[in-house]
Amino acid sequence: MRCAAALGALLAALAAAPVRADPEPARRSWEVNGIRLEPDQVERLASDMATRTVEAIEKNVPGIALERAQRERMLAVYRSVSLDVYGRVVDVVGRDDLDDPAKEARVRDLVLEGQRASHAQLESILDARQLALYSTWEARQVEAFKNRRWDRRRRR
Amino acid sequence: MNRALSLALGCALLLAQRAGAQQLDWEVAEQPAGPVLTWVRGARDGVLGMLDCASDFQLGVFSELALVAGALVMGASDVVGLVDDNPVSQHVFKGVASKSLAKTAYLLHQAGGEAIGGSHGLETEWYVRREMAELNPLLAEEPTAPPLPLEPLAFVREGLVHGEVYRAHLPGSILLTSALADGVLRPAGNLVRIAGAHAAADRVESFANGLVRSAVE
Numbered sequence: 001m002r003c004a005a006a007l008g009a010l011l012a013a014l015a016a017a018p019v020r021a022d023p024e025p026a027r028r029s030w031e032v033n034g035i036r037l038e039p040d041q042v043e044r045l046a047s048d049m050a051t052r053t054v055e056a057i058e059k060n061v062p063g064i065a066l067e068r069a070q071r072e073r074m075l076a077v078y079r080s081v082s083l084d085v086y087g088r089v090v091d092v093v094g095r096d097d098l099d100d101p102a103k104e105a106r107v108r109d110l111v112l113e114g115q116r117a118s119h120a121q122l123e124s125i126l127d128a129r130q131l132a133l134y135s136t137w138e139a140r141q142v143e144a145f146k147n148r149r150w151d152r153r154r155r156r
Numbered sequence: 157m158n159r160a161l162s163l164a165l166g167c168a169l170l171l172a173q174r175a176g177a178q179q180l181d182w183e184v185a186e187q188p189a190g191p192v193l194t195w196v197r198g199a200r201d202g203v204l205g206m207l208d209c210a211s212d213f214q215l216g217v218f219s220e221l222a223l224v225a226g227a228l229v230m231g232a233s234d235v236v237g238l239v240d241d242n243p244v245s246q247h248v249f250k251g252v253a254s255k256s257l258a259k260t261a262y263l264l265h266q267a268g269g270e271a272i273g274g275s276h277g278l279e280t281e282w283y284v285r286r287e288m289a290e291l292n293p294l295l296a297e298e299p300t301a302p303p304l305p306l307e308p309l310a311f312v313r314e315g316l317v318h319g320e321v322y323r324a325h326l327p328g329s330i331l332l333t334s335a336l337a338d339g340v341l342r343p344a345g346n347l348v349r350i351a352g353a354h355a356a357a358d359r360v361e362s363f364a365n366g367l368v369r370s371a372v373e
Contacts, residue, residue, distance in 0.1 A: 111293065
């Protein structure tokens with residue numbers, strides 16, 4: 001009986017829980033080739049991407065020494081850019097009027113556009129020394145991305 | 157599993173310049189409908205969701221057993237390795253027995269890892285996460301493998317103890333969370349769905365799957 005009551009309380013709490021505040025106007029779902037990612041999954045993936053991106057910066061840019069507040073703001077920037085860029089990428093993939101090379105070119109453009117957008121926002125978050133360090137590393141990464149052969153990706 | 161793999165292939169389309177977009181035959185596009193048809197669809201999804209719970213639970217049980225068995229066999233391999241693969245005996249026995257046990261341990265571990273990955277929507281997310289990372293210039297060099305299964309090297313690399321294998325999974329965690337999720341929460345959520353409260357049912361489903369995810373990640 002107690003278990004049933006506890007379960008009932010949990011279900012009631014879940015059912016009544018307010019939907020988490022979202023910086024985007026609407027919680028979005030993605031659909032790729034007929035398979036749907038629910039809003040919770042999209043949110044989690046975007047947050048995960050942002051976290052990993054900031055961790056990669058801290059690991060690969062020696063001396064950048066981010067403060068906690070900077071890290072938080074960068075997480076918000078990358079999360080927002082991820083949602084925007086990947087959402088648009090999913091739209092491009094779903095288009096029937098583009099062939100694959102055109103889709104690939106468009107996806108590359110979207111990714112680089114997102115990178116520029118995040119860089120512009122970081123200019124108001126990082127100080128001059130940090131920005132110089134970050135920019136050097138970012139330029140190298142972006143160049144490697146542009147030159148990457150996407151049909152020869154590494155696999156596990 | 158097929159579903160996750162298909163999604164990965166779908167995402168890979170972006171990058172691999174291969175086939176055009178495909179519609180998968182188990183995806184059914186449904187137009188918005190009136191309240192009666194919407195309820196009927198919800199009831200159908202609730203009943204199918206019950207079957208999905210049973211399917212995912214048996215994968216959870218299998219995964220738990222296989223991962224624990226894999227860790228136990230790895231333990232045996234490490235113990236045997238003290239005899240047949242120590243700095244002296246390796247020149248005589250070449251670690252034949254311990255290596256054989258390590259291979260068996262890997263096969264069990266891989267089966268367990270794939271089983272839990274193929275349930276509760278986990279592998280879908282892992283694959284999408286990898287594809288997303290590859291579209292991020294700043295993450296190009298970062299590892300993108302899912303937490304389970306481990307790479308084969310974790311089982312055969314140099315060393316007396318292969319600790320990574322033992323740390324990969326907390327024994328009982330998948331069984332416990334899967335039992336709670338698939339035996340209690342998700343069935344209750346499906347009953348809520350059958351009753352017509354779809355948003356609440358989605359939240360219960362998401363919470364339950366998150367429990368299982370927490371046992372793996």
